[in-house]
Amino acid sequence: MTYQIYFEPVGRRWLGTDDKVSLLEATRQAGVGIASLCGGYGTCGSCKVQILDGQVSPLTEAEEEQLTPTMLADGYRLACQVYPRGNIKVGIPLESLTANQRIQVEGQEVRIPIEPVVKHYHIQLSPPTLDDIRSDVTRVLDYLTERCGLDNLSIDLEVLRHLPGQLRELNWEAALGLREKEIVSLQSNGQARLGLAIDLGTTKIAGYLVDLETGQTLAAAGIMNPQVSYGEDVIARIAYATRGSKEATTLSQLVVTSINELARELCAQSSHAADEIAEVVIVGNTAMHHLFLVLPVRQLGTAPYVPAISNSLDAKARELGLDFAHGCYVHFLPNIAGFVGGDHVAMLLATDIYEADGTVIGIDIGTNTEISLGSRGQLMTCSTASGPAFEGAHIKDGMRATDGAIERVRIVNSQVQYQTINNAAPNGLCGSGILDAVAQLVRSGIIGKKKTRESHPRVRYAKHGCEFVLVNAEESGSGREITITRHDIGEIQLAKGAIRTGINILLGEAGFTASDLNKVIIAGAFGTYLDVTSAITIGMFPQLPLERFSQVGNAAGMGAKLALVSKEQRARAEEIARHAQYIELAAKPHFADEFTRAMLL
């Protein structure tokens, strides 16, 4: 038997001949990394996939135990338990993918009507003669008026500086990029018409190279934000930038250089050149936005935390030091408040919370977590200081989500099952691993309201207090044990407490309780790969049926792409920012009570 497996949304195909090969094994052979904690025994539930089409082997008992009836009804299965019976199409939920697959998914196609703010026009001109001495620009504009009905156009100065040479080189045939009424690029007719969407995060910068005419993502990549060396969080960077204009310029230039490099890399991947990029959209939190634009941040770092600007903004790329098409603009989505920036607006744009049916909450988890509640045209937003614990910081064996980071944990009696990124030897825990670990400790009763089970063989007293040994020294990549300490658990309590407080206060302000929520959308790198069950277990999220949760990947990046290829979406972003009602949590009298309660495990 020969059969084909098509994996969505990664878009990979795999041909099989052996009906003894499980779907899990097939994903591995196809190079589609999915999680598998228990090693294929159907006991961890981490390899769940959705069978979208085709025949497969029947349900096993293990699956009936691990999956909810709703999931089963929706075609969810555990990849380790499934054997194809012919051609099948398999959907892989984001949370089942391992870290090295993520970027690929984050570059998903945009599926909206394409109407970019920069449109391209093909021109073919007659050259000047003694009888036709019109200037080069007049020649171009006359053509656009006669052939395309366009008038009152202007031309970018830098495009103008190159236009006479380029027109003659290209033998008077070219493609022009028009942004509203301004000519922002001139290129040969054969070149691509590209846009770049950037999600400028505090820790990571994600870039998407997009075909402006089809909306297709041609390449996607993520790099570290080099400002990290000047402070892990925005407060440290604000403090640095406030020292003087040299320091502020340094922070901005670091990001400018990185975005230039990222763009060149994305272009190289897809055989393009950076000067084919005619429009850029950047989304980021308010501090990243201000630091990048070299706007003053002193007033952003002290109460009442007022941004210099919350409106959207267009700036010439070259004036920012970005090296794209001569007249290229960068569009920055609007900010909502000092701690709710354009990245959250982009997330709201991509997830449609503003115009959703029912009551929906959207959560963007980071050092600072932004939460919005949408219900019947009402939109409330808050920001909560969840800290860097879920990025692995302030955790004894915490680390970023790179090779060797434990991303999934399961405690079965005295055994610990775990999965590392790229299956490398474990070096520490990334956010989703820490979350799992704490949830498993709660679930197995090792910590929690009950008295600590000091009798567990992996619990011990070290010099800094009580800790749980997750990985022995022999197994670990570094040769050192990997443990979870009491202090680590405290950090996670602070983090999850902050998030839950935000959710609860927003619900209260809008007059709802958690059970009124029709949907909980979780965005961002950590939010997408966390285990929702674990998050519920530790009380970070309210107890709701699993199917009401939706993990959507880099929704901020997706929103940036939407704003890149659609004027309408850009206008919607304005509307979202204008209508969002910002709730200052700390100003609520019951904030301290809520927070104390939300911190409990």
Place this chain on the structure above:
Amino acid sequence: MTYQIYFEPVGRRWLGTDDKVSLLEATRQAGVGIASLCGGYGTCGSCKVQILDGQVSPLTEAEEEQLTPTMLADGYRLACQVYPRGNIKVGIPLESLTANQRIQVEGQEVRIPIEPVVKHYHIQLSPPTLDDIRSDVTRVLDYLTERCGLDNLSIDLEVLRHLPGQLRELNWEAALGLREKEIVSLQSNGQARLGLAIDLGTTKIAGYLVDLETGQTLAAAGIMNPQVSYGEDVIARIAYATRGSKEATTLSQLVVTSINELARELCAQSSHAADEIAEVVIVGNTAMHHLFLVLPVRQLGTAPYVPAISNSLDAKARELGLDFAHGCYVHFLPNIAGFVGGDHVAMLLATDIYEADGTVIGIDIGTNTEISLGSRGQLMTCSTASGPAFEGAHIKDGMRATDGAIERVRIVNSQVQYQTINNAAPNGLCGSGILDAVAQLVRSGIIGKKKTRESHPRVRYAKHGCEFVLVNAEESGSGREITITRHDIGEIQLAKGAIRTGINILLGEAGFTASDLNKVIIAGAFGTYLDVTSAITIGMFPQLPLERFSQVGNAAGMGAKLALVSKEQRARAEEIARHAQYIELAAKPHFADEFTRAMLL
């Protein structure tokens, strides 16, 4: 008797007590320099003035001889023949003023309805509180919407970068400069709202500092164009810029630096600061325009001499290296053709030739002379290569119009009467002096169609041929004789021939003859101070009654000021450039014939 003399348009007052003081002497004591060739004997006619009001001594015979009946009827007198009989008001025609008075006059008030493209608004905001966390920009925009009904505004990035600091420093009260929908400046409410008009000439740069709210000229000054050291004419500079981008940038930067310095000087003169300048208008010929903007000029220097752009253009001052208000724009008036630039459009704007009653010709004399003919809504324009002879170049004893330059000449039998700039010892001849000298040689029959009067005591044969001794070695400032050579006369023939050819061909194209002209407007430094009778004598201008000629000073600078303080005038400039029909002289079959004829003396 005590009386007051008021001099127009220089705006100076002088109090006299002695009725034996001639008006000429009074101008000298008042520091108003006017020409006087014959030394006050009423024989040269160069000190003519217009008595606008008040009683003076009766007409003398000398005046009846020197002035036409029309002029006498209009109140024209010779200053050396007039004695005040009480308070009088005296108008001094531009052509009677000596060089050191010129700049002052060129800075005359603009008298049109003021409607600048940048308008200023006073704002007074409430500071942010925990209950009002609007961003700084939102706070500003909300104010402008509520108080001034303005919406959909944007803000310049550089203004934005300074806004948070400035608002707090100014205690939330400030004045904003709005250019259409963009905030381009923020300053304290007490600062001035200034504009800068620049006439960027090949040889000279003239600057006018203007109050944008009243239209008043606060200061005016002229400096040399430093590009002169890279070539006296545009062709040499085009050749230099075409060598490479470094060379092109050098030429531009020289002018940028000069304009920055000129602006600082003008501001210092009027106790202002350059950052109070919120809008700039620059006019120049097409080559100066392109070189300043670092546009390619290769195609401008070779047939068919096509500009990169002829439309008007707005560029951020800071992007050009100009240092004014943070968001200040520079507006460049449109060009008509490769050799008819925005300075000529500005001249047409200031002189109203386009909408004039009757048939009017406007002439802007320079190395390149632009001529326009307006008649009943029709506008024809040409450009003619008149060369630098009238700037003193290529003339044996030629010099620029500075101290010691002979600016007026009269030959009376074997005597030469002359006037130098600032009455310094003569060093050479500037344009108007050369023109006068040649005209006087023609008039006295020393050269011309008649056989050269070799018998004249001042005519002699030097090693380079026949020459006329204008100033003896003893009298001259340099200790060397000042002479007019045959070659000099040839240069003047070429120059005046080129100008006359342009006039004749334009007249022919429009179906007119010279006698149809109702008015001949002569603009520019040389054009204003030349003696019209001399120009008619050598055939540079057609033989028409003197009152049909009008010498208007720096009309290009005046046009730049109009475009600076009035949106309507800016729109009119567009219309003028669009409607002007460019006539390529060299393409006319009868060009060579016309030119040969026009060269004759």
